[in-house]
Amino acid sequence: MTVNQASNRSLQLTADGQLRHFLTLDGLDRALLTDILDTADSFIEVGERSIKKVPLLRGRTVVNLFFESSTRTRSTFELAAKRLSADVLNLDINTSATSKGESLSDTLLNLEAMASDMFVVRHSQSGAPHFIAESVTPGVAIINAGDGRHAHPTQAMLDMLTIRQHKGGFEGLKVAIVGDVLHSRVARSQIRALNELGAAEVRVIAPGTLLPRDVESLGCTVEYDMHKGMKDLDVVIMLRLQKERMEGALLPSEREFYRLYGLNQDKLALAHPECIVMHPGPINRGVEIESAVADGPQSVILDQVTNGIAIRMAVMSMAMGGQVSERNQQQAGSKQA
Amino acid sequence: MTEFNNTPGQSLKIINGRLVLPGSDGLTDASLVVADGVITAIGKAAEHANAATTFDAAGAVVAPGLVDLCCNLREPGNGQKGNIASETRAAARGGFTTVCASPQTSPVNDSGAVTHLIRDVAQARSPIRVLPVGAITRGLEGELLSDMAGLAAAGCVAFGNGSRGVRNARILRRCMAYAQTFGLTVMFSPENQALAADGYAHDGLVASRLGLLGIPEVAETAAVMEMLLLAEETGVRLHLSQLSCARSVEMVAAARARGITVTADVAMHQLLFTEDALAGFDSRFHVRPPLRSESDRQALVAAVRDGVIDAIVSQHQPHDSAAKQAPLGATEPGLSTIESTLSMGLLLVDRGELTLTTLLAALTSGPAAILGETATLSEGAAADLCVFDPQATWTPDQHSLISAGRHAPSAGQALPGVVRLTLCNGKVAWGAESR
Numbered sequence: 202m203t204v205n206q207a208s209n210r211s212l213q214l215t216a217d218g219q220l221r222h223f224l225t226l227d228g229l230d231r232a233l234l235t236d237i238l239d240t241a242d243s244f245i246e247v248g249e250r251s252i253k254k255v256p257l258l259r260g261r262t263v264v265n266l267f268f269e270s271s272t273r274t275r276s277t278f279e280l281a282a283k284r285l286s287a288d289v290l291n292l293d294i295n296t297s298a299t300s301k302g303e304s305l306s307d308t309l310l311n312l313e314a315m316a317s318d319m320f321v322v323r324h325s326q327s328g329a330p331h332f333i334a335e336s337v338t339p340g341v342a343i344i345n346a347g348d349g350r351h352a353h354p355t356q357a358m359l360d361m362l363t364i365r366q367h368k369g370g371f372e373g374l375k376v377a378i379v380g381d382v383l384h385s386r387v388a389r390s391q392i393r394a395l396n397e398l399g400a401a402e403v404r405v406i407a408p409g410t411l412l413p414r415d416v417e418s419l420g421c422t423v424e425y426d427m428h429k430g431m432k433d434l435d436v437v438i439m440l441r442l443q444k445e446r447m448e449g450a451l452l453p454s455e456r457e458f459y460r461l462y463g464l465n466q467d468k469l470a471l472a473h474p475e476c477i478v479m480h481p482g483p484i485n486r487g488v489e490i491e492s493a494v495a496d497g498p499q500s501v502i503l504d505q506v507t508n509g510i511a512i513r514m515a516v517m518s519m520a521m522g523g524q525v526s527e528r529n530q531q532q533a534g535s536k537q538a
Numbered sequence: 539m540t541e542f543n544n545t546p547g548q549s550l551k552i553i554n555g556r557l558v559l560p561g562s563d564g565l566t567d568a569s570l571v572v573a574d575g576v577i578t579a580i581g582k583a584a585e586h587a588n589a590a591t592t593f594d595a596a597g598a599v600v601a602p603g604l605v606d607l608c609c610n611l612r613e614p615g616n617g618q619k620g621n622i623a624s625e626t627r628a629a630a631r632g633g634f635t636t637v638c639a640s641p642q643t644s645p646v647n648d649s650g651a652v653t654h655l656i657r658d659v660a661q662a663r664s665p666i667r668v669l670p671v672g673a674i675t676r677g678l679e680g681e682l683l684s685d686m687a688g689l690a691a692a693g694c695v696a697f698g699n700g701s702r703g704v705r706n707a708r709i710l711r712r713c714m715a716y717a718q719t720f721g722l723t724v725m726f727s728p729e730n731q732a733l734a735a736d737g738y739a740h741d742g743l744v745a746s747r748l749g750l751l752g753i754p755e756v757a758e759t760a761a762v763m764e765m766l767l768l769a770e771e772t773g774v775r776l777h778l779s780q781l782s783c784a785r786s787v788e789m790v791a792a793a794r795a796r797g798i799t800v801t802a803d804v805a806m807h808q809l810l811f812t813e814d815a816l817a818g819f820d821s822r823f824h825v826r827p828p829l830r831s832e833s834d835r836q837a838l839v840a841a842v843r844d845g846v847i848d849a850i851v852s853q854h855q856p857h858d859s860a861a862k863q864a865p866l867g868a869t870e871p872g873l874s875t876i877e878s879t880l881s882m883g884l885l886l887v888d889r890g891e892l893t894l895t896t897l898l899a900a901l902t903s904g905p906a907a908i909l910g911e912t913a914t915l916s917e918g919a920a921a922d923l924c925v926f927d928p929q930a931t932w933t934p935d936q937h938s939l940i941s942a943g944r945h946a947p948s949a950g951q952a953l954p955g956v957v958r959l960t961l962c963n964g965k966v967a968w969g970a971e972s973r
Contacts (some may be wrong), residue, residue, distance in 0.1 A: 205593075212818070227747075304860060304863070304864065305864055305865065305868075306860075306863045306864070320671055324865060326864075326865035326866065326867045327749040327750055327751075327865070327866065328748065328750075328819030328865050328866045328867070329865035331818065331819045331865075332819060332821075332864065332865045332866070336863075348749075348865075349749050349865075349867070350749030350750075350751075351748050351749035351750075354748070386749055389747070389749055406767055413745070413746035413749075413752075414741045414743075414746050414754070415742065415743055415746055416746060416751060418743050418746060418747070419746060419747060445769070491603070509765060525937060
């Protein structure tokens with residue numbers, strides 16, 4: 202176990218190994234990841250009922266703290282919290298407090314004073330949820346909804362749930378992640394999850410300007426040529442390409458990128474015939490993916506969105522459960538003393 | 539020690555200490571006498587001398603006072619982060635008797651008035667010597683030359699551009715040529731700003747895993763190469779500050795072999811920590827240049843051993859707590875190190891990576907020579923010395939630190955090396971009764 206994994210483990214898990222924050226997949230083992238997937242499976246059924254609610258977080262206050270704008274992630278977190286019967290407060294800090302010069306620490310102190318039980322945090326700085334988890338009052342759970350280039354663990358877990366639904370498991374799977382890995386928190390979390398869950402091979406396919414330094418150390422192989430990279434794939438995950446990448450001289454043009462790394466039917470035909478196509482969204486049609494593929498029979502992009510709610514319900518209820526049981530143990534301990 | 543006040547003319551005898559003497563590789567058991575601000579006797583002569591006060595240094599090392607080429611005192615202008623009084627007192631506690639004050643203040647030290655202000659405040663409030671480093675360009679903007687000759691006359695001992703660097707090679711070349719005219723020493727932290735861009739961590743394994751914005755090695759090595767070539771052409775005395783890469787050290791060694799006048803230093807924390815220190819997003823270890831790989835660290839330590847690196851600096855950067863209380867990328871770079879620099883060095887000695895003599899040379903005679911001075915325990919020399927117990931331990935924490943910056947690298951961890959006495963010009967700058 203690296204220094205990194207050990208420190209993440211102690212911050213995220215209670216003494217008896219339960220989740221109390223969900224910040225990164227680093228330091229979480231296969232048993233725990235499988236537990237999250239199994240819990241999410243049980244919540245999928247809730248979404249199919251006419252009354253889509255369970256009382257697990259009744260009386261709890263969940264604050265969606267979004268320092269970066271988001272539509273899908275925020276709304277699925279909101280739905281997940283509401284289906285768990287929590288009270289939900291949505292805050293887009295992007296435009297309010299920080300633009301008035303308030304520091305993140307001060308914003309948090311104010312929100313804690315409102316007696317919140319859980320913060321769902323999205324922030325443009327890598328490590329912001331770690332910082333918050335280290336500085337909040339004990340008992341408040343922090344869920345990472347995407348931080349900088351670091352991690353997007355609920356997205357990676359909903360992708361794992363989608364893969365498990367379609368492929369039955371992870372043993373022997375060959376998975377490729379295509380596109381802007383350098384800037385992608387999703388890719389980092391996916392590579393980690395796939396390795397931990399036992400995928401046979403994780404390939405990243407991108408030009409050198411869009412790959413982090415020593416990317417192989419994350420647990421993947423590198424392929425510059427997408428035609429070679431598509432061979433034998435069971436799963437292909439396309440990443441969103443931001444327009445700004447052209448301005449930083451990382452890429453010459455969208456057109457050239459689409460020609461070399463965009464997923465069209467011809468390239469998809471090189472993969473295993475039952476290869477599924479995934480994308481964390483929002484998709485850029487004609488930039489990283491052709492419409493015929495995005496809407497085609499092999500695409501599972503909309504399943505990912507549905508699974509997002511179940512995964513977020515699972516993680517929120519597990520983290521709250523860990524916090525509560527830790528508090529109970531501490532109270533029991535102090536009574537004995 | 540019972541009583542030793544700062545009355546001129548009073549004499550002090552230090553007995554039972556192990557002395558670091560010039561020309562000796564080890565420590566010498568001997569006594570030493572200080573009177574009127576100078577060392578008057580060492581060894582036999584000292585044993586027979588009478589002194590008003592005696593200091594029993596049993597178990598301790600008596601070394602020349604430490605000299606720091608890179609220290610941020612934060613005055614004028616950044617009182618929330620520290621001031622000359624607080625930071626020089628912290629330095630004295632760390633065994634330092636001379637610190638070079640970085641020009642990166644507010645206003646910047648680019649005029650004689652600021653230089654005089656720093657010297658006057660130091661004269662009144664500092665227990666140790668403060669040597670101002672002048673800004674080589676006005677406002678550290680990297681565009682117009684500062685009045686270097688005038689600043690030197692006002693007391694600046696060298697010239698640099700703080701952590702801002704000089705972006706434009708044409709301006710850098712003129713800075714060097716102008717400084718060379720007056721025989722001034724230039725001190726630069728080599729960083730190519732276009733390559734460093736928005737980075738704040740070593741572009742390596744940890745940054746890739748955590749999604750941190752990287753500063754590649756080549757941001758330093760390209761700048762080192764450029765500076766070495768310009769120094770060769772202009773003939774200026776170039777000092778490279780705070781190297782962080784193995785490859786930089788190789789280039790400096792090769793340049794010296796070609797006859798280029800170049801010296802170099804490294805920050806103590808670079809010899810002890812690596813990129814792994816950022817693994818838990820610990821904002822204390824957001825430093826610039828960034829902490830790099832283990833192989834870089836080993837090469838830097840080897841360069842100190844081999845003398846390619848002449849000096850170890852504290853690169854002390856005190857901050858108010860708000861500057862470090864934010865997500866890693868939004869924090870300000872720098873560690874509060876001046877009180878623990880010697881202790882960190884002693885950890886390297888304990889691990890067998892440096893000898894005590896090499897460590898102390900890099901903290902005393904090495905940096906002093908770059909300033910054109912000497913730092914030795916010899917009869918007739920200024921009584922700048924520190925007495926420290928290498929076995930005793932202390933724990934830097936919120937309460938024990940004197941510096942206004944509480945973000946010490948080893949906070950909460952017991953460190954070897956307690957400074958029992960620091961004398962600057964024969965006066966007590968730090969002593970057991972100081973706390």
